[in-house]
Amino acid sequence: MIGISIRDLTVSFGELKILENISFEVQAGEIVTILGPSGCGKSTILRCISSLHNEYTGEIYLNETCLVNNGKRECNTDIGYIFQDYALFPHLSVKENIEFALYKLKSNEKKEKVESLLKQFDLEVHANKQIHELSGGQQQRVSIARVLAYEPKVILLDEPFSNLDTILRNKTKIWLKKMIKDLGLSAILVTHDQKEALSMSDKIAIINNKKIEQFGTPFELFENPSSFYVANFLNRVNKLPTKLVETLGINISLNDTAVLSIDKVILSQDSTRLKGKILDISYCGDYYELEVYLEDFNNEIILKTSFINDLANKEKCFIDIKKEDIKIVKK
Numbered sequence: 001m002i003g004i005s006i007r008d009l010t011v012s013f014g015e016l017k018i019l020e021n022i023s024f025e026v027q028a029g030e031i032v033t034i035l036g037p038s039g040c041g042k043s044t045i046l047r048c049i050s051s052l053h054n055e056y057t058g059e060i061y062l063n064e065t066c067l068v069n070n071g072k073r074e075c076n077t078d079i080g081y082i083f084q085d086y087a088l089f090p091h092l093s094v095k096e097n098i099e100f101a102l103y104k105l106k107s108n109e110k111k112e113k114v115e116s117l118l119k120q121f122d123l124e125v126h127a128n129k130q131i132h133e134l135s136g137g138q139q140q141r142v143s144i145a146r147v148l149a150y151e152p153k154v155i156l157l158d159e160p161f162s163n164l165d166t167i168l169r170n171k172t173k174i175w176l177k178k179m180i181k182d183l184g185l186s187a188i189l190v191t192h193d194q195k196e197a198l199s200m201s202d203k204i205a206i207i208n209n210k211k212i213e214q215f216g217t218p219f220e221l222f223e224n225p226s227s228f229y230v231a232n233f234l235n236r237v238n239k240l241p242t243k244l245v246e247t248l249g250i251n252i253s254l255n256d257t258a259v260l261s262i263d264k265v266i267l268s269q270d271s272t273r274l275k276g277k278i279l280d281i282s283y284c285g286d287y288y289e290l291e292v293y294l295e296d297f298n299n300e301i302i303l304k305t306s307f308i309n310d311l312a313n314k315e316k317c318f319i320d321i322k323k324e325d326i327k328i329v330k331k
């Protein structure tokens with residue numbers, strides 16, 4: 001079932017165009033992540049959808065009902081916005097923050113709804129606390145409960161985990177994903193964290209140069225990136241020299257380039273393989289990262305390995321590259 005549909009969204013600030021013809025759909029129960037570098041317009045897309053910014057062209061539909069036509073809003077209650085900094089009312093208690101969105105309900109309905117949300121979000125023991133008495137993760141749960149109180153069909157999440165530590169972040173991600181699926185919400189998540197996007201999303205939209213460069217499932221984008229930009233954004237890749245790729249029997253056109261994930265470069269004991277000079281070894285916890293100069297191709301390559309004992313006192317190494325691991329993408 002179609003949830004929200006964004007059609008030809010184009011946004012300018014003054015003379016400067018920020019986004020051009022952005023179109024995508026989010027089905028009910030689906031999480032679509034907008035991924036891109038800082039300043040590419042991710043939050044602006046959410047601000048347009050939620051009517052915080054109204055100067056744009058394009059249309060927004062919810063289940064085939066036009067919500068916004070060229071910035072003119074018909075209805076707003078079906079969209080909830082979860083901010084990075086939670087945007088809670090500091091002078092109200094947890095319970096009062098959640099109640100705030102329910103002003104239209106009769107007092108007994110309101111009480112029932114708040115109690116059920118406090119239970120659902122595991123906040124019952126904090127109901128009467130002030131916001132400053134809660135941890136970051138608890139505040140985030142209140143902000144989500146407050147938004148869900150008015151039963152939106154769509155939720156917009158702007159970097160919702162950025163203030164949480166790693167353990168809490170992982171817990172909150174799993175919890176939030178389940179909640180979105182259980183309630184059948186259409187969710188749009190903004191992040192600049194590639195790993196977060198891969199693990200949370202049903203689909204990802206990668207923004208480059210004002211447009212969506214590629215849209216698809218995390219697997220599709222990771223395994224079949226359309227361009228170097230996408231390949232390099234989702235994964236750490238080496239750009240391989242054309243001469244090297246040709247020795248493996250692969251021809252590439254002038255518009256394309258060959259990339260290889262740093263995970264797929266193999267350290268070999270076989271002296272008939274590519275000769276490399278080790279330029280740098282970095283300890284990264286559970287692996288080492290090596291920077292190697294490929295002498296025959298005048299090119300540097302990065303690789304990951306768990307075993308450096310054999311190399312510790314050596315400058316030279318041998319590198320193996322499998323043809324099937326190379327991806328050909330647009331330059």
Ligand SMILES: Nc1ncnc2c1ncn2[C@@H]1O[C@H](COP(=O)(O)OP(=O)(O)OP(=O)(O)O)[C@@H](O)[C@H]1O
Binds near residue numbers: 013039043045
């Ligand atoms: N009200 C505004 N007036 C003028 N320019 C703006 C306004 N709001 C945003 N911008 C500009 O639009 C661009 C996109 O901003 P936006 O906040 O959407 O980017 P973002 O991708 O969410 O960035 P980040 O990841 O750093 O949060 C930026 O260059 C920003 O400076």
